[in-house]
Amino acid sequence: MRVLVQEAAFDVAQQMRDFGAPDMGAIVTFTGVVRDNDARNLTAMEIEHYPGMTQSALTRIAAQAQDRWNLGDVLVIHRYGRLRPGEQIMMVATAARHRKAAFEAAEFLMDYLKSRAPFWKKEITADAAEWVAARDEDESALKRW
Amino acid sequence: MDVLYFAWVRERIGVPRESVETQADTVAGLVEELRGREERYAVAFSDLSALRVALDQELAEFDAPLDGVREVAFFPPMTGG
Numbered sequence: 001m002r003v004l005v006q007e008a009a010f011d012v013a014q015q016m017r018d019f020g021a022p023d024m025g026a027i028v029t030f031t032g033v034v035r036d037n038d039a040r041n042l043t044a045m046e047i048e049h050y051p052g053m054t055q056s057a058l059t060r061i062a063a064q065a066q067d068r069w070n071l072g073d074v075l076v077i078h079r080y081g082r083l084r085p086g087e088q089i090m091m092v093a094t095a096a097r098h099r100k101a102a103f104e105a106a107e108f109l110m111d112y113l114k115s116r117a118p119f120w121k122k123e124i125t126a127d128a129a130e131w132v133a134a135r136d137e138d139e140s141a142l143k144r145w
Numbered sequence: 146m147d148v149l150y151f152a153w154v155r156e157r158i159g160v161p162r163e164s165v166e167t168q169a170d171t172v173a174g175l176v177e178e179l180r181g182r183e184e185r186y187a188v189a190f191s192d193l194s195a196l197r198v199a200l201d202q203e204l205a206e207f208d209a210p211l212d213g214v215r216e217v218a219f220f221p222p223m224t225g226g
Contacts (some may be wrong), residue, residue, distance in 0.1 A: 032226055034152060048152055053202035078225065090226060108224055119201070119225035120152035131153050134222035 001028040001064060001074050003058045005049065007081040012091060025100040028139035030088040030110060041125045047080045047089065050118035054078070061112045062077055069105040071096050076109060078119065114138045146211070148175075150189075150222035159222065173207045178219050187202065189219075197222055215216040 004010070012031055020027055034045045062074045073095040083089060092109040096102040121132040147197070149162045169175040176193065179186045198205050199218040211217070 038211055050149070050151055050199070050202070050220070052216070053199060053218070056202060076171035084196065114226040116204070118151070118220065118223055120221065121224045122152070132224045134224050136226075137224070 001059075001062055002137075003055060003062055003075070004055045004077045005051075005058065006077070006079055009079070009088065010077050010091065012088075015075060015077065015091070016093065019073055019093055021077060023097065025097055026093045026099040027093060028099070028102040028106040029091060029093040029105050031088055032090045032110075034083045034085050034087050034089055037123060037125070039125070042123055043126060044124040045083045045089070046122040046124060046129075047083065048049050048120045048122070049078075049080045051053040054080075054119045056119050058113070061109060061116060064112075065094065065109050066104045068108070069094070069096055069101040071101070071105055074105070074109075076113070078113065078117065080111065080119065082124075096128035109136075111141045111145065146214060147216045149216065151218065153221060154189050154219050158185055160196065167211070168177040169211060171207070171211060172200070172209050172217065175211060176207065184218075195221060 010142040036042045058076050062076050066074050071094050074102040077088040092106055094102045115138045123130050123132060146165055146166045147162055150158050155161050162196055167175050168172050169178055176190050193207055197220055198207060200209060200214045201216050
């Protein structure tokens with residue numbers, strides 16, 4: 001298991017080079033990217049986090065996924081700081097014996113990262129700065145697990 | 146104890162963390178004390194349904210006891226991912 005909380009950019013291919021295990025036949029990766037707003041004038045996304053809590057919260061979520069889907073490997077990377085549209089914010093990877101478990105575990109990780117990992121996003125445009133509000137759908141998405 | 150604020154809670158209160166002497170038994174009691182301090186706290190804590198709390202870096206409820214707690218953090222619902 002690898003859990004990284006960092007300001008620096010990451011390289012998905014490099015992260016995948018030593019990921020997985022010999023008896024794992026399926027690897028799923030998901031990469032989250034800073035999306036421009038509807039007005040197409042986003043200059044940056046600022047991501048704040050709770051340094052003491054972030055690593056432990058992410059590790060706990062990753063460990064839950066590993067136990068529940070018998071993952072041979074699991075990776076979570078989440079960035080913080082000031083990011084521009086198009087930059088990668090975060091990624092998860094799961095390695096399981098078969099694809100269903102790998103896909104499900106990745107979705108579980110994403111659902112929990114959305115509303116149980118202590119990050120807060122702020123959208124910066126030329127004339128405004130606005131905190132991104134949590135969506136009710138993100139909270140209710142946890143119920144399926 | 147140390148009290149930490151994140152995101153718009155930090156912006157409204159104006160500091161990221163502070164040391165607080167409290168007699169409160171629960172998080173809700175601490176919130177009441179803070180609200181009574183100054184307008185900026187009253188504004189930040191006006192709607193508890195818009196806030197989350199962590200005690201010693203674990204998510205908790207507002208009726209949780211503060212006994213033995215060293216660090217309390219207040220923040221809006223998280224928006225990771």
